[in-house]
Amino acid sequence: MSFQPVKFYQTGTLTVGNRLLAPDERSVQANQMRSNSINSGHRACQGCGEALGARYAIDAAMAESNGQLIAVNATGCLEVFSTPYPESSWQVPWIHSLFGNAPAVATGVMAAMKVKGKTEVRVVAQGGDGGTTDIGFGCLSGMFERNDDVLYICYDNEAYMNTGVQRSSATPPAARTATTMPVGAEPGNVFGQGKNVPEIAMAHNIPYVATATVADLRDLEFKVRKAMRMHGARYIQVFVPCPLGWGTASHDTIRMARLAKETGMFPVFEAEHGEVISVLKIRHRLPVEDYLQPQKRFAHLFGKHAHPETVARIQAIADRNIRKYGLLSEESS
Amino acid sequence: MLKQTEGSKAVAEAIALCRPEVICAYPISPQTHIVEALGEMVKSGELMPCEFINVESEFAAMSVAIGASAAGARSYTATASQGLLFMVEAVYNASGLGLPIVMTVANRAIGAPINIWNDHSDSLSQRDSGWMQLFAETNQEAVDLHIQAFRLAEELSMPIMVCMDGFILTHAFERVDIPSQEQVDAYLPPFDPRQVLDPAEPVSIGAMVGPEAFMEVKYLAHAKQMQALELIPQLSAEFKKVFGRDSGGLVRTYCADDAETMIVAMGSVLGTIKDTVDEMRAEGHKIGVLGIVSYRPFPLAEVRAALMNCKRFIVLEKSLAVGMGGIVATDVRMAVTGTGLKGFTAIAGLGGRPIPKASLHKLFRQAEKEELPPVTFLDLDWDAVNKQLERERQNRHSGPIAENILHDKGIVSAKFG
Ligand SMILES: Cc1ncc(C[n+]2csc(CCOP(=O)(O)OP(=O)(O)O)c2C)c(N)n1
Ligand code: SF4
Ligand SMILES: [Mg+2]
Numbered sequence: 247m248s249f250q251p252v253k254f255y256q257t258g259t260l261t262v263g264n265r266l267l268a269p270d271e272r273s274v275q276a277n278q279m280r281s282n283s284i285n286s287g288h289r290a291c292q293g294c295g296e297a298l299g300a301r302y303a304i305d306a307a308m309a310e311s312n313g314q315l316i317a318v319n320a321t322g323c324l325e326v327f328s329t330p331y332p333e334s335s336w337q338v339p340w341i342h343s344l345f346g347n348a349p350a351v352a353t354g355v356m357a358a359m360k361v362k363g364k365t366e367v368r369v370v371a372q373g374g375d376g377g378t379t380d381i382g383f384g385c386l387s388g389m390f391e392r393n394d395d396v397l398y399i400c401y402d403n404e405a406y407m408n409t410g411v412q413r414s415s416a417t418p419p420a421a422r423t424a425t426t427m428p429v430g431a432e433p434g435n436v437f438g439q440g441k442n443v444p445e446i447a448m449a450h451n452i453p454y455v456a457t458a459t460v461a462d463l464r465d466l467e468f469k470v471r472k473a474m475r476m477h478g479a480r481y482i483q484v485f486v487p488c489p490l491g492w493g494t495a496s497h498d499t500i501r502m503a504r505l506a507k508e509t510g511m512f513p514v515f516e517a518e519h520g521e522v523i524s525v526l527k528i529r530h531r532l533p534v535e536d537y538l539q540p541q542k543r544f545a546h547l548f549g550k551h552a553h554p555e556t557v558a559r560i561q562a563i564a565d566r567n568i569r570k571y572g573l574l575s576e577e578s579s
Numbered sequence: 580m581l582k583q584t585e586g587s588k589a590v591a592e593a594i595a596l597c598r599p600e601v602i603c604a605y606p607i608s609p610q611t612h613i614v615e616a617l618g619e620m621v622k623s624g625e626l627m628p629c630e631f632i633n634v635e636s637e638f639a640a641m642s643v644a645i646g647a648s649a650a651g652a653r654s655y656t657a658t659a660s661q662g663l664l665f666m667v668e669a670v671y672n673a674s675g676l677g678l679p680i681v682m683t684v685a686n687r688a689i690g691a692p693i694n695i696w697n698d699h700s701d702s703l704s705q706r707d708s709g710w711m712q713l714f715a716e717t718n719q720e721a722v723d724l725h726i727q728a729f730r731l732a733e734e735l736s737m738p739i740m741v742c743m744d745g746f747i748l749t750h751a752f753e754r755v756d757i758p759s760q761e762q763v764d765a766y767l768p769p770f771d772p773r774q775v776l777d778p779a780e781p782v783s784i785g786a787m788v789g790p791e792a793f794m795e796v797k798y799l800a801h802a803k804q805m806q807a808l809e810l811i812p813q814l815s816a817e818f819k820k821v822f823g824r825d826s827g828g829l830v831r832t833y834c835a836d837d838a839e840t841m842i843v844a845m846g847s848v849l850g851t852i853k854d855t856v857d858e859m860r861a862e863g864h865k866i867g868v869l870g871i872v873s874y875r876p877f878p879l880a881e882v883r884a885a886l887m888n889c890k891r892f893i894v895l896e897k898s899l900a901v902g903m904g905g906i907v908a909t910d911v912r913m914a915v916t917g918t919g920l921k922g923f924t925a926i927a928g929l930g931g932r933p934i935p936k937a938s939l940h941k942l943f944r945q946a947e948k949e950e951l952p953p954v955t956f957l958d959l960d961w962d963a964v965n966k967q968l969e970r971e972r973q974n975r976h977s978g979p980i981a982e983n984i985l986h987d988k989g990i991v992s993a994k995f996g
Contacts, residue, residue, distance in 0.1 A: 316776045318646065319785075329786035339776040341649050342785035343672050347642035350634065354601060354646020354654070355776060357630040361600045361652055367778055385642065388635030 274302070274309045274467050281308035283317075285335040289327040293496025295460045295486030295503060296324050296401040300372065302460075303399050303484065306467040308338060310474035311368040316359075318352040320373030320382055321345035323408040323488075324401060346381035348373045349389035352396040360395075368474060372399040375416035376406040378483075379443045386443075390450035393478045399470070400443065400481070403488035411491040415441040418511070419563070420556050421543045423491075428546035437559060444517075447481040451520040454478075458514060459485035461504035465526060469516065485512045493542020505537035510564035513571040527575035528568070534561045580757050586718040586748040587612030589755040590683060593722040595626045596763040597681075597729045599655040600770075601647035603632040603640045607662040608695045609745035610685040614657050637662040641669035641680075648678040649784055651775040653729065656680070659745055660687035663701045667708070670738075674709030674800060676785055677774070679732035679739075681725065682710075686846070686897075687745040688930040692981040696931020697745040698897035699846065703874070703906050709800045711739040711807055712875040713827065714845040718748055718755050723826035724872075726758070727814050729767055734810060735803045736773040742874070744847040746931070758822055766821045804876035811873055829878035831870040832885050834860060838867025840947045841885070841892040843911050845871045848897065848927070848934055855939040866943060871907070882914035891921040893946040895939075895957075897928040904954040921949060927957035934958075963987055 274280050283304040290297035308315050319325045319342040328335045329342065343351045352371035359367045371389075373382055378400035389396055405423045406412040413423040419437040422428045426435040447455045453476050458466040466484060473480040487494060487502040494502050506512040507526065511534060514526035535557060538544040547553045568574055582589070591613050594602075602621065604614035621631035630647075634640045637658050644654040658666065663684060673680050684702040688694040702712055713728060715721035721743040732739045743749060774784060788796060808829065815827035833853050835841065842852050849870045859866050869885045869892070871878070886892050892915075894908035903909070905924035912922050923946055928934045938958050945951050963984050971977045 314778045316650065316778065326787055329783060330789065331786065331792075334783050334786055336783045337781060339778055339781040340783045341646070341776055342783075343642060343645050343676070344668055347638060347645075347669060350639040350642035351646035351649075353632060353634075353639075354603070354643035354648070354652075355650040356646075357601045357603075357632055357643065358647040358650035358652035358654075361628045361630050363628075384635055385639050388639055391635070392632070 273464055274306045275463070277309075280305050281313060281337060283308050283336065283338045284328060285337060288333050288335040289330070290323070291488075291490045291496070293489045293499045294323070294327070295488060295499045296374070296403055297327065298499070299401050299460045299466065299484040299486045300324055302463050302466050303372070303470045303482070304338065304370065306470040307368070307370050307397065307474050310471045312366075314367045315339075316341075316355050316367060316369050318343070318348050318355060318369065318371040320348035320371075320377035321408070322374035322377050324372065324374065326408055345377055347385050348377065348382055349396065349398055350385040352398070353389050353392070353394045356395050368397070369395065370397045370399060372401065374407065375400060375402040375404060376414040379415045379441050387446075387450065390447060390452050390479045390481070393452060395477050395479070397470070397473050397480045397482070400483045401486045402483050403486050403491060405488070405491050407488050407491045415439070416443070418560075420547060420560060422546065423543070433546045433553070434544070444481065444483050448517050448520045450479070452479040452481065453519060454480040455517040456482045456515065457485065457512065458482060459503040459507050459512060460487070461500050461507060462514070462526065465514070491543070493545070494540055498540060502537070502540070505532065508532050509534045509537045510568040510573055511537055511560075513567045513573060515571055522571065525571050525573055528573045528578045531574065531578050534564050580759070581754060582757055583752060583754055585612060585750060585752050586721060586743065587685075587750065588616050589718050589722050589757060590725060590743070591616035591620070592757050593725045594655055595620050596758060596760055597726060597767055598653065598769075599629055600652035601630045601632070601644065601654045603634050603643040603647075603654075603656050605634050605637045605640045605658070605662060607637070607659050609687060609697075609749045610657045610659045610662070610683065612749060613683055613685070637666040638669055641666040641673060644680045644682075645669060645673050645676065645678055648673070648680050648772075649676065649774070649776050651770065651772045651777070653733075653770040654678075654680050655682070657683035657685065659685040660689055660695075660701045663705065664689060667705070670705055670708050670710065673738045675796075677736045677800075679736050679770075679772075681728045681732055682738065682740050683725070684740045684742045685745040685749045686742050694930040695745075697747050698929045698931065699742070700898050700929070702740055702742045703898045705740070706875055706906070709737070710875065711737060711804065711873070713739065713741050713873055714871065715741065715743045715748060716831075716847060716849045716870060718743075718751060718753055719824075720826055721748060722755055722757065723818065723822070723824065726763055726767060727818055727827050730814050731807060731810060733770055735807060737800070737803050737807075742846065747847045756824070762821055766818065807873075807876050808878060827872060829873045830881045830885055831872060833868040833870070835867035835869065835885060837865055839865040839890045840943065841867050841869050841889040842943065843869045843871065843882075843886075843892055843894045843907070844896065845874060845907065846897070848895065851934055851936060852895065852939060855936045855943065858936070859940070859943060864943075864947065866947070874907070877910045877914075879914040882911055883918070886911075886915055886920060887918065889920070891923070891946060891949060893923040893925055893943070893951070895925045895927050895942075899926050899929060923951045923955065924953060925955045925957050932958060960988075
């Protein structure tokens with residue numbers, strides 16, 4: 247079931263059909279000359295949000311850098327599903343070193359380009375939420391603090407997917423993972439923990455921090471292209487649903503991402519030098535149940551042994567996000 | 580040019596002469612003076628083009644070096660002890676990817692108990708990491724080995740550690756001949772990488788490899804070190820032609836020709852050993868020395884050849900394989916397999932414990948008479964050890980070991996001269 251009936255000639259949205267746009271306004275993916283940085287044939291699960299997000303992000307970065315791009319990858323699903331021969335899908339110079347060092351490796355690549363005078367070559371580092379918010383956090387903060395000329399993209403699927411869905415510091419409260427099982431007094435991941443890395447990135451006063459979701463791919467492309475026009479340390483966290491880890495239908499990946507945004511669970515915004523400069527407003531405000539209920543990782547909150555008070559606590563988080571980032575507009579209904 | 584200078588400063592100057600393009604460093608004693616000097620050279624513009632990156636950890640230092648090297652830049656870092664351990668995952672990664680990074684290890688003990696002084700536990704813990712390891716005996720050799728190291732690493736596309744004793748070498752002022760830029764340029768061509776991240780020719784580096792190819796990749800790392808066994812003597816010979824000095828090579832012998840007792844060691848302690856041997860020779864003892872320069876690859880054949888004609892040997896090492904004995908000794912014994920040679924191990928100098936000539940005299944004389952146990956702990960304070968063992972027998976809650984020992988010993992700083 248799709249989120250809403252397809253409407254042609256939508257206004258006030260970035261999802262307008264490419265055919266209606268001037269060629270230079272069309273999406274990177276709509277262009278037949280796009281770089282196809284990640285070829286088809288990789289091993290990602292059907293409906294993998296990370297594969298989709300990475301494809302859009304890296305192609306956009308390629309377009310903005312005129313193909314002068316080097317990508318650094320942390321260990322994780324993206325690296326594992328895209329490299330085993332004969333399914334290696336990278337059409338850009340690409341290096342994977344370790345789980346926790348992608349930002350530092352990217353700094354090294356950047357330094358090499360600088361010393362060789364190849365300033366046209368740009369560097370993107372990427373990793374999952376675990377690689378970013380947990381094990382790679384020291385290197386990430388170091389790269390931010392030095393304001394190294396690297397765009398870091400975190401594909402946030404809210405857990406360690408590659409090792410079988412364990413909790414990370416990006417896992418939301420109440421979510422079931424293999425290490426936060428829905429048992430005991432407070433089933434699933436506990437409340438009051440976790441790290442908001444976009445905000446921590448902002449605290450480094452780096453030139454650009456943004457969040458995006460795979461529901462708004464034009465927005466993602468826009469932010470990556472904008473980030474690529476800037477220099478210094480830049481950070482984009484892309485919300486990428488994981489059908490396998492979340493227990494959602496493969497065809498619901500975009501819908502789940504949209505629901506996360508529309509409920510206020512995942513605020514989508516841009517910040518420059520530590521100040522929020524824009525937010526993607528909620529179009530139709532929805533209760534968090536709409537987002538939680540289709541996901542098996544939250545199944546214990548509903549049904550026979552429902553936990554309405556836990557759902558209310560999650561709603562409070564969404565409400566706080568909405569207040570804090572001003573996610574409602576006149577149009578939000 | 581001859582200079583009276585600090586070991587670290589001399590090494591920094593040698594590194595600069597090698598035209599490194601990316602230097603990353605995180606401070607740890609006794610490595611600090613090397614990277615401080617390099618940082619200043621980069622900042623002042625004396626060393627250019629070069630990027631000097633102040634990273635947030637040793638793990639990041641090695642990771643930056645990995646990225647820079649994979650992108651085709653000559654990359655250098657330095658560390659020691661806890662710093663080396665902190666970067667271990669990246670150390671293995673650099674060699675696994677075949678990146679010719681050069682790293683100075685200012686050898687220092689590993690805690691706990693935390694200790695800043697010299698022994699070889701740090702780099703020896705990385706013996707199986709796929710990195711080559713060369714050990715300098717003097718500051719001159721440290722300078723020379725670094726220049727050879729870049730050649731060797733880049734020729735084989737494999738990383739290398741140049742190990743120099745912390746404080747004993749790094750902080751010692753002595754006369755060092757610093758080569759000229761022309762000499763170094765004649766010896767060390769610009770870095771021409773085997774693999775490089777380049778948008779013009781995209782490659783994937785560090786892809787996932789399964790059982791179908793993993794063993795081959797690992798074997799090739801071994802094969803490269805076997806090639807290094809041939810290359811190291813060649814590079815040392817070539818070095819002599821350009822710089823007019825014998826430096827490097829796989830092993831070095833001293834008074835070995837007619838020696839019945841051979842002392843095997845690595846690093847700066849070879850100086851004290853040679854002095855002791857000189858004195859014993861003067862008294863008619865048939866004793867000689869084998870210094871191992873290349874610890875990885877380990878020159879089995881050269882070690883065997885050097886020991887073939889003696890009657891017994893003693894490996895004196897600044898490292899301990901806890902639960903086993905010697906680390907270097909194990910390799911040396913492997914080299915002499917089947918010869919029936921009598922071998923002893925002496926663990927000495929851990930955590931900077933001095934290795935005075937008087938103790939060596941005693942040790943070597945006992946070795947000559949074959950009166951040593953298989954493993955000797957040189958100058959170990961048995962009273963302190965036994966007291967603590969007794970304490971543990973008496974009291975289940977005997978408390979922290981190091982604190983107990985320190986308490987028993989009282990104020991000891993004056994005891995070691
Ligand atoms: C040092 C280290 N610790 C643990 C692992 C195991 N590991 C590999 S991928 C992974 C999970 C990755 O999670 P995340 O970064 O969120 O990426 P995802 O797979 O979810 O896209 C883990 C724990 C590792 N490779 N290296
Ligand atoms: S487990 Fe999740 S993140 Fe990994 S490939 Fe499958 S859908 Fe993508
Ligand atoms: Mg994840």
